[in-house]
Amino acid sequence: MSVDRRAFLLRSAATLGAGGLAGATAQQALAGSSPTTAPASSGATAALTARVPFDGAHQAGVASPPQDQMTLVALDAIAGDRSNLVQGLQALSSRARQLAQGTTMPEQEVDEPPADSGTLGTTIAPDGLTVTIAFGASLFDDRYGLARRQPARLTTMPAFPNDDLDPARSHGDLLLQIAAQRRDTVIHTLRELMRPVRDQFALRWTLDGFQSADRGPTPHSSRRNLFGFRDGTANPDVSDAALLDQLVWVQPGAEEPGWTAGGTYQVVRAIRMHVEFWDRVGLREQESMIGRSRDAGAPLGGSDELQAPDYEADPKGARIPLDAHIRLARPRSASTESQRILRRGWNYHRGFDAAGQLDQGLAFVAFNQDPRRQFATVQERLADEPMADYVTPVGGGYFFVPRGSRGAADWVGSGLFAA
Amino acid sequence: MTTVAGSASSPQAVADAAAMRPTAAGLRTEISPLSPRAFRAPVARYRAYAAREADAMQAPVGQLATALRRGDRGAAQAAWGRACDRYLLLGAAYRALGPLDRAIDGMPGGLRRGVADRRFAGLHRLEHGLWTGAPLASLVPWAVKLARDVHTLRRVVRTIPITPLDYATRAHEILEDAQRDLVSGRAAPWSGAGVRATADASAATAAVVGTLVPLLQGRGDALPPVQYGLRRLDAELASVRRDHGGRWPATGALTRAQHERVDGRLGAVLESLAAVPGALETQLPRAIPALPALAAPKRAATR
Ligand code: HEM
Numbered sequence: 001m002s003v004d005r006r007a008f009l010l011r012s013a014a015t016l017g018a019g020g021l022a023g024a025t026a027q028q029a030l031a032g033s034s035p036t037t038a039p040a041s042s043g044a045t046a047a048l049t050a051r052v053p054f055d056g057a058h059q060a061g062v063a064s065p066p067q068d069q070m071t072l073v074a075l076d077a078i079a080g081d082r083s084n085l086v087q088g089l090q091a092l093s094s095r096a097r098q099l100a101q102g103t104t105m106p107e108q109e110v111d112e113p114p115a116d117s118g119t120l121g122t123t124i125a126p127d128g129l130t131v132t133i134a135f136g137a138s139l140f141d142d143r144y145g146l147a148r149r150q151p152a153r154l155t156t157m158p159a160f161p162n163d164d165l166d167p168a169r170s171h172g173d174l175l176l177q178i179a180a181q182r183r184d185t186v187i188h189t190l191r192e193l194m195r196p197v198r199d200q201f202a203l204r205w206t207l208d209g210f211q212s213a214d215r216g217p218t219p220h221s222s223r224r225n226l227f228g229f230r231d232g233t234a235n236p237d238v239s240d241a242a243l244l245d246q247l248v249w250v251q252p253g254a255e256e257p258g259w260t261a262g263g264t265y266q267v268v269r270a271i272r273m274h275v276e277f278w279d280r281v282g283l284r285e286q287e288s289m290i291g292r293s294r295d296a297g298a299p300l301g302g303s304d305e306l307q308a309p310d311y312e313a314d315p316k317g318a319r320i321p322l323d324a325h326i327r328l329a330r331p332r333s334a335s336t337e338s339q340r341i342l343r344r345g346w347n348y349h350r351g352f353d354a355a356g357q358l359d360q361g362l363a364f365v366a367f368n369q370d371p372r373r374q375f376a377t378v379q380e381r382l383a384d385e386p387m388a389d390y391v392t393p394v395g396g397g398y399f400f401v402p403r404g405s406r407g408a409a410d411w412v413g414s415g416l417f418a419a
Numbered sequence: 420m421t422t423v424a425g426s427a428s429s430p431q432a433v434a435d436a437a438a439m440r441p442t443a444a445g446l447r448t449e450i451s452p453l454s455p456r457a458f459r460a461p462v463a464r465y466r467a468y469a470a471r472e473a474d475a476m477q478a479p480v481g482q483l484a485t486a487l488r489r490g491d492r493g494a495a496q497a498a499w500g501r502a503c504d505r506y507l508l509l510g511a512a513y514r515a516l517g518p519l520d521r522a523i524d525g526m527p528g529g530l531r532r533g534v535a536d537r538r539f540a541g542l543h544r545l546e547h548g549l550w551t552g553a554p555l556a557s558l559v560p561w562a563v564k565l566a567r568d569v570h571t572l573r574r575v576v577r578t579i580p581i582t583p584l585d586y587a588t589r590a591h592e593i594l595e596d597a598q599r600d601l602v603s604g605r606a607a608p609w610s611g612a613g614v615r616a617t618a619d620a621s622a623a624t625a626a627v628v629g630t631l632v633p634l635l636q637g638r639g640d641a642l643p644p645v646q647y648g649l650r651r652l653d654a655e656l657a658s659v660r661r662d663h664g665g666r667w668p669a670t671g672a673l674t675r676a677q678h679e680r681v682d683g684r685l686g687a688v689l690e691s692l693a694a695v696p697g698a699l700e701t702q703l704p705r706a707i708p709a710l711p712a713l714a715a716p717k718r719a720a721t722r
Binding site for chain 1: 526528529530531533591595598599602603604605670678679682683685686689690692693696697704707708709710711712
């Protein structure tokens with residue numbers, strides 16, 4: 001578990017108490033905070049009853065700790081008109097709120113189809129579920145009269161050098177990020193969310209992701225991606241509200257329409273990782289491409305994952321090559337710190353390709369206040385990094401995540417439609 | 420310290436040992452580095468080979484332009500295939516040629532307007548037009564541009580610097596490229612020339628490995644499995660070609676069994692080729708300067 005995730009759980013535990021994240025998770029988080037305790041296997045054994053509130057100033061699933069299982073669902077809006085679209089969005093929020101809260105299936109007439117698929121039984125435990133709802137640029141075309149309210153920095157994701165974007169796996173009017181500790185919870189949620197909105201939204205693409213298990217060695221060690229490297233080490237501290245206001249949340253004012261305040265831009269990249277090829281590369285070369293040791297995740301030359309790489313003391317790249325992934329992604333100079341992004345990556349595995357090669361990769365998710373200033377700037381710096389030969393971005397999109405819903409009477413996106 | 424089960428070593432020490440990296444105890448022992456001078460003759464031989472292939476590309480590119488002007492799509496497609504063969508035989512994998520490679524062999528994936536992008540040029544721009552029914556006259560300017568770029572190529576392959584490390588990695592990167600892009604049908608999607616292109620890549624690899632034989636002999640056991648693997652791959656490709664009446668089938672026309680066997684032979688030879696760069700090192704992996712240990716307050720501050 002990364003530092004930031006632990007910090008979040010601690011805060012959640014403190015602020016939500018027993019009514020928020022349920023006992024087991026909070027306790028494990030607390031146990032993990034003591035450096036002398038044995039590694040807590042928090043994720044895998046988290047109680048089914050762990051609960052993350054759906055409503056709040058910000059949507060859940062952004063700054064909350066990434067759960068073990070996740071599915072991204074891009075939808076196209078097929079609603080006939082604006083009010084029909086609103087109905088669909090209301091239904092999504094209301095159903096998502098219910099599932100995130102946990103619910104019991106009502107008694108029902110035997111001659112009717114049950115109200116719930118029953119794949120989780122009759123007691124539907126929350127399992128840490130978050131459903132994060134976001135809008136793509138295409139929703140703001142002329143169909144629903146939303147053009148004038150488009151978030152100022154929302155565009156269709158451009159193709160970057162070396163991208164091989166498949167239109168069938170890119171973009172979309174709406175994006176749902178459904179995440180929970182267990183796969184069955186995620187799949188159940190998707191299935192239930194679609195039921196009330198068949199007339200409004202059509203599936204465009206989906207991508208299933210998973211986190212590697214927490215295998216230590218310490219409670220704050222990051223999980224590994226499918227290149228075998230720890231991922232998520234250097235992320236903005238999500239317990240630092242002031243920092244998130246600078247890097248993640250859209251602030252009131254500026255050139256943004258008022259309804260966007262408290263929201264954030266979500267960048268999704270489905271990045272195929274050519275794992276067979278990677279596995280044929282010497283360890284030293286792998287580590288030089290990333291800039292960290294594979295085992296510990298420490299910056300090269302260091303021994304601890306949390307050590308700062310100290311580029312100032314290494315101007316020529318004798319320790320960490322100048323074109324290493326972490327060095328290009330974040331040079332840690334005063335002028336580049338405002339480009340930091342909040343990364344929430346999940347691994348994916350989706351079979352194999354026509355050449356018999358495993359189709360594995362990274363469901364890269366990043367949240368930021370301004371994709372031009374942040375994500376795109378970083379991505380452009382990474383254009384010719386040595387790792388580029390081993391990965392191919394194949395899909396994804398830019399989306400805007402509105403602020404959280406204010407309660408049971410509200411719904412995500414209501415601000416967009418308010419007069 | 421965490422130790423790996425059944426040993427008294429840290430995971431890092433075990434990883435170091437597995438990668439045969441220099442550890443505190445000393446340097447790897449079994450193979451001492453080659454002198455960079457040892458690469459002079461192989462690189463010179465390769466350069467002469469690459470220059471011949473680049474020169475030989477000019478003719479089919481010219482024939483392609485002629486066929487386009489004449490309005491003969493069949494002849495243009497055939498000339499395109501011959502031009503493509505030459506480029507692949509040159510073994511210019513993995514951007515060895517920089518922007519020139521993109522101009523000659525670039526795909527539209529990273530371009531804003533995809534296949535309609537003005538920067539989409541070279542062999543695949545022509546391939547797209549030739550196999551999707553574009554008016555042949557509209558392709559003439561692209562063939563002319565390609566001829567110019569091939570002219571530059573002939574000059575560049577004679578002079579471009581090739582370090583020992585570049586050259587040692589090229590031995591496996593040509594076929595890595597083929598596996599990623601050619602047999603998957605990702606490159607050459609319109610013509611389906613992936614199988615034929617893989618045969619070219621195999622020949623290019625054999626040419627590079629051939630120049631390295633004197634170096635590899637007597638340096639561990641990397642060479643025999645590579646030679647065996649290349650023979651198996653070539654035999655498989657030849658048998659596929661026979662099964663298709665002596666013509667290269669489109670990637671999509673491979674039967675499942677053929678595809679599986681080609682993919683498997685290719686994967687196997689790649690596993691063997693992965694040992695080549697290590698066997699041809701000209702310097703021991705350098706020691707990484709130490710980063711001063713983590714200052715204690717950092718961890719406390721993040722809690
Ligand atoms: C499959 C593709 C990718 C892989 C395998 C990968 C892998 C890694 C690894 C292993 C780290 C070091 C551990 C950490 O701090 O999390 C890292 C850090 C990072 N990556 Fe990536 N990454 C990928 C794509 C991207 C992309 C597309 C971006 C953004 C455009 C990006 C931005 C960053 C940033 C900002 C850091 C932190 C650097 C720091 O603050 O020191 N990565 N990545």
